[in-house]
Amino acid sequence: MGKLIDRFRNKQAHVVVMGLGYVGLPLAVAFAEAGFDVTGLDLDDNKASAILNGKSYIQDVPDEQVQRLVASGKLKATTSFGVLRQADAVSICVPTPLRKTGDPDLSFILSATDELAKYIHPDMVVVLESTTYPGTTREILLPKLTENTGLKIGEDFFLAFSPERVDPGRTDWTTFTMPKVLGGITSNCTEVAAAWYGAALQTVVTVSSAEAAEMAKLLENTFRMINIGMVNEMAIMCDRMGVDVWEVIDAAATKPFGFMKFLPGPGLGGHCIPIDPLYLSWKMKSFNYNARFIELASEINTNMPRFAVSKVQDALNGIAKSVKGSQVLVLGVAYKPNIDDLRESPALDVIHLLQQKGVVVSYHDPYIPHFKQDDGEMHSVPDLMSAVSSADVVVIITNHSEYDYAAILDSASLIVDTRNALGSKGKESPKVVRL
Numbered sequence: 253m254g255k256l257i258d259r260f261r262n263k264q265a266h267v268v269v270m271g272l273g274y275v276g277l278p279l280a281v282a283f284a285e286a287g288f289d290v291t292g293l294d295l296d297d298n299k300a301s302a303i304l305n306g307k308s309y310i311q312d313v314p315d316e317q318v319q320r321l322v323a324s325g326k327l328k329a330t331t332s333f334g335v336l337r338q339a340d341a342v343s344i345c346v347p348t349p350l351r352k353t354g355d356p357d358l359s360f361i362l363s364a365t366d367e368l369a370k371y372i373h374p375d376m377v378v379v380l381e382s383t384t385y386p387g388t389t390r391e392i393l394l395p396k397l398t399e400n401t402g403l404k405i406g407e408d409f410f411l412a413f414s415p416e417r418v419d420p421g422r423t424d425w426t427t428f429t430m431p432k433v434l435g436g437i438t439s440n441c442t443e444v445a446a447a448w449y450g451a452a453l454q455t456v457v458t459v460s461s462a463e464a465a466e467m468a469k470l471l472e473n474t475f476r477m478i479n480i481g482m483v484n485e486m487a488i489m490c491d492r493m494g495v496d497v498w499e500v501i502d503a504a505a506t507k508p509f510g511f512m513k514f515l516p517g518p519g520l521g522g523h524c525i526p527i528d529p530l531y532l533s534w535k536m537k538s539f540n541y542n543a544r545f546i547e548l549a550s551e552i553n554t555n556m557p558r559f560a561v562s563k564v565q566d567a568l569n570g571i572a573k574s575v576k577g578s579q580v581l582v583l584g585v586a587y588k589p590n591i592d593d594l595r596e597s598p599a600l601d602v603i604h605l606l607q608q609k610g611v612v613v614s615y616h617d618p619y620i621p622h623f624k625q626d627d628g629e630m631h632s633v634p635d636l637m638s639a640v641s642s643a644d645v646v647v648i649i650t651n652h653s654e655y656d657y658a659a660i661l662d663s664a665s666l667i668v669d670t671r672n673a674l675g676s677k678g679k680e681s682p683k684v685v686r687l
């Protein structure tokens with residue numbers, strides 16, 4: 253254990269990051285920047301080749317940084333699991349989606365751990381980063397890594413959980429500066445993993461168990477999901493009463509303490525907030541406990557795309573036009589502003605619901621040139637302003653900052669603004685319907 257810790261302090265350890273997506277690539281880059289020899293391991297040959305060719309496919313990681321780290325030999329990439337044989341330290345950053353039934357899909361964690369189990373050896377430390385329900389590290393990873401290996405946890409090898417908190421598109425908090433919560437299966441595991449992460453990241457916050465670290469991540473994301481659900485319901489209630497929810501939120505936010513601003517919108521998106529709390533509510537069922545806050549917020553948030561579509565119907569009704577056959581332009585399909593991530597985006601539901609009603613839908617997004625639907629592919633309109641002026645209704649779903657909202661307001665004949673992107677100008681304009 254002491255020797256392994258020294259290898260981290262002296263930056264001599266060989267680090268492998270399994271899964272080179274939104275989480276894994278920035279983490280691999282942070283370890284390489286700290287001076288470790290890092291190999292990124294992914295099933296996707298395109299990702300490994302891109303890195304070896306000095307190309308980043310993650311917006312927050314510049315090409316130049318990948319080129320520099322690859323040229324210096326600090327960063328490598330591969331699809332070959334054999335690289336785990338030489339690894340001192342392994343971070344697992346594979347996806348944790350939901351199944352169609354709403355249950356956790358741990359298949360990526362299971363297959364990554366099965367591969368790792370073939371190569372686990374003494375003096376190795378493994379950290380799971382994928383968001384998951386409390387208990388996964390101990391109940392799923394630990395048996396797989398000890399079965400048939402004869403290795404003893406906390407003595408021969410070390411296992412911990414450390415949740416990733418990256419917020420794509422954010423520049424004030426990065427993988428390096430974001431405090432990293434970490435909890436091991438044993439106290440030795442915590443100590444070794446903290447020596448590794450502490451040698452590369454600015455602040456490591458240790459907790460007493462892997463379960464506490466797993467739960468901390470779910471508390472953070474459940475907090476956001478429930479507060480967004482609450483403010484979405486506030487938007488629905490304000491709508492019924494004819495009160496401007498945006499004005500109400502701004503007024504409440506003048507309170508210097510005890511209030512935190514959350515904004516309503518057309519629904520939740522991304523790989524984390526809509527999904528992670530459901531991992532917790534699923535796990536709680538095995539304790540005969542119904543996680544009511546989570547279920548309620550999920551129900552409200554899931555219905556927000558329908559609420560947004562009802563606003564489009566109201567807008568068309570106001571000009572005596574039928575929904576069927578109308579031309580609707582959706583502005584922004586990414587799940588949040590200024591990023592290129594479409595996962596779980598409410599725009600997909602809004603588009604689908606509009607199409608079901610016979611609407612002719614087009615979209616524009618500077619970050620997402622095209623995307624697949626169940627029955628085909630959609631492409632971003634090439635000429636934004638001509639699409640804005642020819643649409644019956646423009647629906648602002650994602651408030652990307654590069655849009656010229658004043659020009660859009662001038663050119664459009666009718667706008668549904670689900671994000672208050674037009675601000676007070678939208679409030680004053682008779683051609684704008686707001687959430």
Ligand SMILES: NC(=O)c1ccc[n+]([C@@H]2O[C@H](COP(=O)([O-])OP(=O)(O)OC[C@H]3O[C@@H](n4cnc5c(N)ncnc54)[C@H](O)[C@@H]3O)[C@@H](O)[C@H]2O)c1
Pocket residue numbers: 270271272273274275276293294295296299345346347348360363364367381382383384416417418419420523524
């Ligand atoms: N994206 C975010 O903003 C974010 C933030 C915090 C936490 N997380 C969590 O981090 C985890 C990873 O998310 P992500 O957004 O990076 O996912 P992602 O889909 O962008 O990347 C995951 C990568 O893992 C690879 N992979 C899958 N199985 C593998 C295996 N067996 N071996 C090696 N590579 C494998 C995939 O090919 C993919 O490149 C998830 O649990 C997610 O909930 C994500």
